[in-house]
Amino acid sequence: MPAADATRRSGAGPLSATGWGTLLAGAALLGAGYGYGYGEAAALGLTCLAAVVTAVIWTVPKPQLAAERRIAPRKVGRGDPADGIVTLTNTGTRTRRGLRATDMCGDQPLTMDVPVLRAGGSQELHYALPTARRGRITVGPLRLERTDPLGLARRIRSYGSADTLVVRPRICLLPVLPSGKAHHVEGPTSDTADDGSLTFHALREYVLGDDLRRVHWRSTARTGTLMVRQMVDVSLPHTTLVLDTRPGAYVSDDDFELAVDAAASIAYAAARSNFPVHVLSEAGPVLHTDGSGNDADALLDRLALIGRSDRKSAASAFDGLEHHRGGGSLVVVTGTGDTDGLTALGRVRRRFDRVTMLRAGEDMAAPDAQGVSSATVDVPQLHIASLDALLAGWRWEAVR
Template sequence: MLSATGWGTLVAGAVLTTTGYVLGYGEAAALGTACLLAVAVAVLWALPAPVLGTERRITPSRVSRGDPAEGVVTLTNTGGRTRRGLRAIDRCGERDIAVEVPPLRPGTSYEVRYALPTARRGRVPVGPLRLERTDPLGLARRMRPYDAADTLLVRPRIRPLPVLPSGRAHHVEGPASDSADDGTLTFHALREYVLGDDLRRVHWRSTARTGTLMVRQMVDVSLPHTTLVLDTRRRAYASEDDFELAVDCAASIAYAAARSHFPVHLTSEAGALLHTDGSGHDGEALLDALAVVRRSELPSVAAAFDGLEGHHGSGALVVVTGTGDTRGLGAVDRVRHRFDRATMVRVGATEAATTRDGVDPVGDVRQLRVASLDELLAGWRREAAR
């Protein structure tokens, strides 16, 4: 209830009053009494709880790292008296944002706007909002929480990239396994009916022969796949900035494929992050998933390739890593032959010699070294044109 100044005034008033009466100093006693009265008036001033209506919104609720975002709080005086001495305090991440509120007459509203921190990727908790009422001297205050907490999602930055073409010629009769995506272009096999299947795909001859409702399984054999391996190991990157750039690169590559309605499989050494089928708002889902990726303490990235050894869908393999520790990256050779093409993006400054166009061919996997998103854009366009 009392501020630090209020407590100091209260102690000083008690000491001055006691000393003045005991030693006979009238001036000290009067000054001490004035201090005590000031504290009492301050407490009475701050005691009534303000009757206010509050509404908070975050615009936009999702934002790319570094882009502006605002918190907007609307305060409405729903009481019958003018409210003065109010200050709105909102918790944003790890810091408080305080805004002074002018006097509010009954029935009037005031809109508080403040910038939200977007320098770091991730979920930024906003709130709960607190209203602080203080006396003119700042001796006493009363705090009251309003509203629940909201969340601002800070996502990776992206650049518009082309999709890497897949060069393998697919068999005219379709894939030879059940791993291809369900589609409408090519007949693949017959299977038993599952609730929700399109009845127009029922194969009546097989149904009559087997006595079980059978449907045609149709697949899209030409749909390019993008398998993206993001190395999240702390030791793989020289700095936090390099890791953030790697996430931005992964987000740009994944979003480019999703924007073209192509399937994307996103994984790391810590496990699969997301798999999309090329429909709906896959790009937004990928950005949301990458917004909360954190660095891991695992020693090797090899586990990220273990789940790709059974891959049958060809397409493009993209590995995004840093210029630090390379333990486990050799595992890419085990799965390289299962994809049409493989590209490794190395993020961060390096003293290693590079070719004139910034791409190092290393075995069957070309390495694209980038130190910014602009370099990724230029190098990726060259890769797509190969």
């Protein structure tokens, strides 16, 4: 936050609750004293009114201050510590006392007392920023409240501009899942990449959307089933991650946050190894990286902002995958609640070398009881109640 003088006053009145009480009491005593001839009461009333006027005059002068804020670090994982550090400098010629600073972090006020500021002196104020919730959180502007010694009047002014704290998902370091690649090449299987990067891998049954030029007619005639050539793409392995953001999919908000943390951990594992990652939800694409640059940071920044969708079914997340290039890993991250639309996974699972479903939350009913089709049940499912459970289960999944 750049150094700046006070630019505007808040809409709050100049009197505190104590000041208003003193003002009303003084007026009542003064009126009663004059009306009923009680000189002592009138004198006490005048004293109260004089104290209020003096308090207002005390707080009228505008403090000549400069404020500079820094946030360390600016980007942090959910639940990890982050600090705000504000440096206040008295640029005037008078010592300043009785100041109280409030820095807004989102909708949460963070209030602290300011030590005595002598002319030309500076003070650093340190405070912990709340990081329990993901998102891009506005910090500031800083508000300084000046009160008189009796606490009857106050003036609140804003200093400088706002800053931003990005709270990302929590992550744990995971291995990248093997994608069923041939050992003599470093790439996933594919049906649609350029011919120059392909090597024959295997034969498989035809799936709607496959290129008919890859039909192996001799095997088709022998088996009576339409068979196509599955090729090996020597390009980078790629990970496709479907994050279920439907409210009904999760029993609680904590389960949804765990799912986002898990999705971020899986995507980060691939991106930090410079592998392409495609993240999407039933509401549409979230982010696609090509395996270059600062993809890992971009993934965490984007997932810091993802929220719940208003969709009832998860089926739309799989619609665009029916024409997927083929190969690589598909990871579906969902909760332990409503499974509506997850049966659509059966339409696309054969286009990937490896498919895994991760279910976040403690309350887990039997899959059949929740309406998951047999095609989905056959997909390996990993149930987690914490990131520690994800770390242990994912390591086992990687060597399965």
